[in-house]
Amino acid sequence: MEEKLKQLKARLREVDNLQSAVAVLNWDQSTYMPPGGAPARGRQMATLSRLAQEKFTDPAIGQLLDELEPYAQELPYDSDQASLIRVTRRDYELALKVPPTFTAEFHEHTALSYNVWAEARPADDFARVQPYLQKNLDLSRQLADFYPGYEHIADPLINYSDYGMKVATIRPLFGELRDRLVPLVEAITAQQETDDGILHRAYPEDKQLEFGRRVIKRYGYDFERGRQDKTHHPFMTKFALDDVRITTRVQKNNLNEALFSTLHEAGHALYELGIDPALEATPLATGTSAGVHESQSRLWENQVGRSMPFWRHFYPQLQDMFPDQLHSVDLDDFYAAINKVQRSLIRTDADEVTYNLHVMLRFELELQLLEGELAVADLPEAWHERYQMDLGVRSHDDRNGVLQDVHWFAGSVGGAFQGYTLGNILAALFFAKALEAHPQIVDEMVNGNFDTLHRWLRQNIYCHGSKFTTSELVQRVTGGSLTIDPYLDYLRTKFGELYEL
């Protein structure tokens, strides 16, 4: 059996090598590639992705998994070996169901669709991209249909990013969250609007980046095992457990942009960097799900990086770095500015309180599209109506309406948005649990020390990689199931104090 396991790992390592190479090519494309490189880069990534898929769905892997099954049954569920065999089988069977020709067609179409969207968005031209979105939707339905027996047509698509989550469980959760968030937003926006003008003074870009790097080093991000580069749309990417990189963007007149995107991507990176090295180059060497991954980016960005204890330590340093801009601004005003709540049109600029309203309406709309309850042609207007209803604002164009997010245009319609809100819910759940176990975390933050928090997250979440599903992990960490209460407690406490509710 040792020999079979060795063979399986060798095959999985080959797949990992190909996938990691795709990640390097993608990182280069997003950071340094000159414009001329684009056409060839598309075909290079397509070839490598296809080979990775071919190698992963090789019947020899199925054969090895079958042979290893009895061995896995005798081992503890959470052992490296049993987990490897279990999770690999799950991913293998998911991958096998989709014919390679469909995968190729889908990738080819979404690449095209992405390019059309990238031109249609600045031109505010939904009509131009509409037929591509229609085809994306048709293909997304076909993709779901390769997994017959689903409860809801979105379930197989959700499975790709948040394995085991279902519309039947997410919808009521989101419904309850929405019902409880809307009054909070109303109460806050009834107050006087916060002035955040101080964040939009002129902040030299290199200093902004230097400050962000200083913070994430304190978080425990190790520049010997990663690096930060500039890009248009920040992301985290992993080439190996010891090479996990982040990207950011920086705007001279927006102190939020580089700083919080840096903390956010560093959170994703800390997760990957904390995976047990024994899991390297296997399907276990990644985060559990989109939701759990997002919980870590949001935790380090918000629960830590937008908290008062954090800024008690770092605000004097920020003032030292930008004396002209901040010396006369006191901590409370700065803290209020970075936590300003407002009804707005753009998801990525949204504050912690309204953010989920942006996400959940997208989730609802994509379900309606998949269900056939909403036609693509009617989507722009449906978007405006939902924004009016949930956020009380309405865009005058589609550029800041339905065209603002890339997701539906560059991938499947369905499965992309729920992770953002699940992440927020999980961030609060995990953070509350960490504080319960180690109340000194708050005092440590005031001293710029994140060791206890980081260690707790590594031991309870990061080290496991993707051994467990989201629900299993929540069960292990909290002893219960997914609940929105800690998240609402967190928001009510923090913003209740800020807005004196």
Added chain:
Amino acid sequence: MEEKLKQLKARLREVDNLQSAVAVLNWDQSTYMPPGGAPARGRQMATLSRLAQEKFTDPAIGQLLDELEPYAQELPYDSDQASLIRVTRRDYELALKVPPTFTAEFHEHTALSYNVWAEARPADDFARVQPYLQKNLDLSRQLADFYPGYEHIADPLINYSDYGMKVATIRPLFGELRDRLVPLVEAITAQQETDDGILHRAYPEDKQLEFGRRVIKRYGYDFERGRQDKTHHPFMTKFALDDVRITTRVQKNNLNEALFSTLHEAGHALYELGIDPALEATPLATGTSAGVHESQSRLWENQVGRSMPFWRHFYPQLQDMFPDQLHSVDLDDFYAAINKVQRSLIRTDADEVTYNLHVMLRFELELQLLEGELAVADLPEAWHERYQMDLGVRSHDDRNGVLQDVHWFAGSVGGAFQGYTLGNILAALFFAKALEAHPQIVDEMVNGNFDTLHRWLRQNIYCHGSKFTTSELVQRVTGGSLTIDPYLDYLRTKFGELYEL
């Protein structure tokens, strides 16, 4: 036949996609990769290289080549199609002769050997790396033996980089060159030594890089189709015909370093960027040989970048950029400094006149090793003796002796050095031909204009990619065969004037 050709090209494109991905991974490793990324990067590149090799030696490619042979016979020799079929067959048959297990063993050993060398060199510890070099030599002999029927055991190794060249033709050529260079070096070094202290003043690094970029833009290097990054050992790399990148290194107290390495690598890049786009993603989309490639880097570095007409244009700009360092230095003194001839120990720092003496003694030594005339244990002393004999200098250590170049430790012993001197010979040959066709090239250089020269090189050399062998190309361009006369004329004229011989 159109269909067969299409199938062949599709297979070759897949190989190219894999090879280009390896190039991206290698570029990243040499420029931006954090230290932690190294172990995984090794296995990623190994997997991709192996897959490229497997795909290229797929019997289906042999089958297609067989079927296309009659078609190729009816087409002009220099047509894209006939050239593609001919050159692919040549490379295919070369690749087929070596068992994949050997290739894997060889790569594994050289990767190990490289690491040992990288530690042994600064420690000046030849004994440490000696067994690895011995194995490199043994494997190089085995590699050659996969091509039975050679005249000299080095010929198959030379074929990899300079196809069609043989020891029987190179040795007499180099012998003659050496006989004619040695008196020139003696005559020059009998003169008073040039003072090049001005090149070692403090030159801010970013300004040095800016100046180099300015020059290569005038050469025609297009930053929309490439970029320049910093590295330890400068190189040029190609990911596609529209993404050809260069790297450089910069030293504050050495004006030569960044500038001439930039011009050198830009020369390599102009070659690749000038290949006919119709040849993209096939074995024709690369330079003809190591020698012809080096001819272009050396031509743009030396015949152009170390010439008086070039500096008549650029020196005032350099003075403007570095007024404190250069305002009181006149053009003649600057020109003398960048062309200073001296007997030295290090090949990469050598001037145009002595450079080939460094190269040719390495070529001789590797032939003796392969022939069994020289034992690895005796190599360090043989090195010192040859330096004493050819250059009149002797290193007190092996660090600046046999350990100075990576080639024998990171690849085959044999085949790596001849290209440098062939490149110098060819640079002079091609440059003389270009001047003969367009004497105005010199006047254009004085005006900072390189259009006629660049166009002539594109039309006569670059556009063809690797359609022709070195000899075929020389025949087409010059109407004759390879000769050292233009090179010696060039050196004698330039350095005769400089040193008033």
